Amino acid sequence: MANNHMVRVDCIGLKHFCCEVFKKLGMSEGQAEDSADILVSADMRGISSHGVARLWRYVNGVRNGVMDPHTESRVVHETSISKVIDAQGSIGLSLSRNVMKDVIQMAKGSGFAAASVRDSNHFGIAGYYAMMGLPEDMIGIAMTNTAALGVPTFGRDAQFGTNPLAIAIPAGTMPPFVLDMATTVVTRGKVENYNREDTPLPPGWAVNTQGECTSDARALLEDMLYQRGGGILPLGGLGEALGGHKGFGLGVLVDILSAVSSGGVFGKSVMDSKETSARVCHFFAAIRIDLFRDPEAFKSDMDSLLREITEARPAKGRERVYYAGLKEHEHTLNSSKDGIPVSEIVWNNLVEIGRDLHISLPVLKS
Amino acid sequence: MANNHMVRVDCIGLKHFCCEVFKKLGMSEGQAEDSADILVSADMRGISSHGVARLWRYVNGVRNGVMDPHTESRVVHETSISKVIDAQGSIGLSLSRNVMKDVIQMAKGSGFAAASVRDSNHFGIAGYYAMMGLPEDMIGIAMTNTAALGVPTFGRDAQFGTNPLAIAIPAGTMPPFVLDMATTVVTRGKVENYNREDTPLPPGWAVNTQGECTSDARALLEDMLYQRGGGILPLGGLGEALGGHKGFGLGVLVDILSAVSSGGVFGKSVMDSKETSARVCHFFAAIRIDLFRDPEAFKSDMDSLLREITEARPAKGRERVYYAGLKEHEHTLNSSKDGIPVSEIVWNNLVEIGRDLHISLPVLKS
Numbered sequence: 001m002a003n004n005h006m007v008r009v010d011c012i013g014l015k016h017f018c019c020e021v022f023k024k025l026g027m028s029e030g031q032a033e034d035s036a037d038i039l040v041s042a043d044m045r046g047i048s049s050h051g052v053a054r055l056w057r058y059v060n061g062v063r064n065g066v067m068d069p070h071t072e073s074r075v076v077h078e079t080s081i082s083k084v085i086d087a088q089g090s091i092g093l094s095l096s097r098n099v100m101k102d103v104i105q106m107a108k109g110s111g112f113a114a115a116s117v118r119d120s121n122h123f124g125i126a127g128y129y130a131m132m133g134l135p136e137d138m139i140g141i142a143m144t145n146t147a148a149l150g151v152p153t154f155g156r157d158a159q160f161g162t163n164p165l166a167i168a169i170p171a172g173t174m175p176p177f178v179l180d181m182a183t184t185v186v187t188r189g190k191v192e193n194y195n196r197e198d199t200p201l202p203p204g205w206a207v208n209t210q211g212e213c214t215s216d217a218r219a220l221l222e223d224m225l226y227q228r229g230g231g232i233l234p235l236g237g238l239g240e241a242l243g244g245h246k247g248f249g250l251g252v253l254v255d256i257l258s259a260v261s262s263g264g265v266f267g268k269s270v271m272d273s274k275e276t277s278a279r280v281c282h283f284f285a286a287i288r289i290d291l292f293r294d295p296e297a298f299k300s301d302m303d304s305l306l307r308e309i310t311e312a313r314p315a316k317g318r319e320r321v322y323y324a325g326l327k328e329h330e331h332t333l334n335s336s337k338d339g340i341p342v343s344e345i346v347w348n349n350l351v352e353i354g355r356d357l358h359i360s361l362p363v364l365k366s
Numbered sequence: 367m368a369n370n371h372m373v374r375v376d377c378i379g380l381k382h383f384c385c386e387v388f389k390k391l392g393m394s395e396g397q398a399e400d401s402a403d404i405l406v407s408a409d410m411r412g413i414s415s416h417g418v419a420r421l422w423r424y425v426n427g428v429r430n431g432v433m434d435p436h437t438e439s440r441v442v443h444e445t446s447i448s449k450v451i452d453a454q455g456s457i458g459l460s461l462s463r464n465v466m467k468d469v470i471q472m473a474k475g476s477g478f479a480a481a482s483v484r485d486s487n488h489f490g491i492a493g494y495y496a497m498m499g500l501p502e503d504m505i506g507i508a509m510t511n512t513a514a515l516g517v518p519t520f521g522r523d524a525q526f527g528t529n530p531l532a533i534a535i536p537a538g539t540m541p542p543f544v545l546d547m548a549t550t551v552v553t554r555g556k557v558e559n560y561n562r563e564d565t566p567l568p569p570g571w572a573v574n575t576q577g578e579c580t581s582d583a584r585a586l587l588e589d590m591l592y593q594r595g596g597g598i599l600p601l602g603g604l605g606e607a608l609g610g611h612k613g614f615g616l617g618v619l620v621d622i623l624s625a626v627s628s629g630g631v632f633g634k635s636v637m638d639s640k641e642t643s644a645r646v647c648h649f650f651a652a653i654r655i656d657l658f659r660d661p662e663a664f665k666s667d668m669d670s671l672l673r674e675i676t677e678a679r680p681a682k683g684r685e686r687v688y689y690a691g692l693k694e695h696e697h698t699l700n701s702s703k704d705g706i707p708v709s710e711i712v713w714n715n716l717v718e719i720g721r722d723l724h725i726s727l728p729v730l731k732s
Contacts, residue, residue, distance in 0.1 A: 177618065
């Protein structure tokens, strides 16, 4: 157990472990491999909130019957450049990878394609799917609605999710541009961290049941749990002074593209219940960059644009200026080399899952 | 001169006035009508910063020769669903309307189309073009880069613009969803207002030459003018605590789609000079909603989603909860009925332009 309560786990070993877990839960070889790859990619990119820390959710989800690995999704609408899929409660991870593969295949022919999915489950990091277009010289787009926890500008009740959106754009020699962002200021996970550490929330993160700014993480989480009101603010924070209405607009946009386009559940109705997980909706699209320019010229200009950012003079007290995806790219390289940093709590969780399902644990890097 | 130093001007009269001005500047009848419609639409929607307050810019731009109404744009790349256009310094307004018309026409056949434009001039409100898709049951998208005034997260120098993005999505009986937002916290116009009123800037709006939060509007505007450093922050404000890196990511995204896709100028190189206006780049796209669902079903769900927002319980001390485009829709109805509110400063400006070009002024509403 190393510094800062972290262990470092070998990437391939961790992926193999997750894959074995998923197979034990009844997934096919392919489903299990894809799902493991998506989860572990999140950890490799440094988005540990969406990585193996959530493995137990899938274990419980399948055991409780709210996620069914054997469910067949079905196409409910189709054109030569679009699809709408009813996931019928499938595992969101492997399903989403297949849908994005399909979108990319369609876009190879037509230049553009899109798909929306309803009645699905959590799909991990949106950036994973957006990045699938990169090797094909495509701009990839992925988004999803999530269980309601966000409060609209001037509102007091949660009625939209963290609703992340991701867009990945290829570059030449520079690491690609990968914007992968919740449209709320923060996610629930961050609020939970502040609660655990008994630290007041920064102003602009959340409101109480009256719709007023709150710093009380404990009360907020309880109010949210019992649906008394209050919740997390959109990107831009409270009111309109810092652009909170823009963040709220982006959150609604994701809800529309994911759920209205697929005929799924949106707004405050997206939530977990005893009977079922929150049946979320996704949206995927891919655009070939040669619709606009020769890909090599496009990517060469991308390099210039991205390099201009990394070469910017940093603010006083700062070391570097980053663009979207750069930190995550560097984290991936480090994880490959030195292993994935996993918190002790999450590691103990994996130990328990492994013991329970009789699967041997991945090797720790010294 | 009515309450709060505002006059109210008849919409049709104001449009006619602008049209006559544009014709006197050498625009064709069609160019002038389109340009006038776009400018006055901004005022009608309540976005007065982008309306007739900017008429003098066009007057000066054409007179100084940095905008040429006779320039012919040319198509430099084309597929059945995409176009790239070199505007060669055209008037951004009428050109953009024609490009978006073209995009919609292409999308009628294929379901999706997009175009990017380089070497253009200011195009007014992005929302205008996005909304052109609404009557065709299409999702419309428009964005543009602008002269650099935004400072990257952890940076200290301006190297991207307000880079607005707009997306309009049709509804049934409810006013449409129209998100039209700068990706910076605010625009330069707001900072200028604070300077005029000698009010300190709210924290999170801007940084000084060291990249530190500043409340000094006067110093900021001067530092920006002489390119000493400092500038406006991305949506989400300073650093990463409130998601400033997300707003910065959105700004870069707009720069890529507008300028990298068209082979135009991006980043800190987008700026006005003595010889020329900032040669900005635009991006337009349209998606037919029947790629996903029967348009009537889609729009009926849109109504439910939007109604859920307007029916939300407001925060303590607030009257209503809005979605993107609702305020602007209501402002348009009011402007049609009672006239467009125009500040005395802007009105005096119009009086001067009218006198100068021998064009009679529009009627004031009592």
